[in-house]
Amino acid sequence: MNARLDVPAGTIVTLRKNDWRCGGYPLSLRVEQLRHDLSRYYDNRWIWVIGQSLDPQGAPIGEVKVLVRVDALRSA
Numbered sequence: 001m002n003a004r005l006d007v008p009a010g011t012i013v014t015l016r017k018n019d020w021r022c023g024g025y026p027l028s029l030r031v032e033q034l035r036h037d038l039s040r041y042y043d044n045r046w047i048w049v050i051g052q053s054l055d056p057q058g059a060p061i062g063e064v065k066v067l068v069r070v071d072a073l074r075s076a
Helices: 036-044 071-073
Strands: 012-015 027-033 047-053 060-069
Touching: 012 071, 027 036, 027 060, 036 047, 047 071, 060 071
Parallel strands: none
Antiparallel strands: 012 027, 027 047, 047 060
């Protein structure tokens, strides 16, 4: 994957349990930052995302740093 992924801060994504590592459950997330500098260590197939986990009503419930499948963000 050569094209750099751009997801603007404030974007809300819903990730399935297999779209991110170490979760095992769906996650609703408001993106704050993408860590492109770390993505190269994962063959540009996974990227670290810093953001706010959201409850079912969309209210923030805490900061998360998660490793997300790039394809999941592209389709979000």
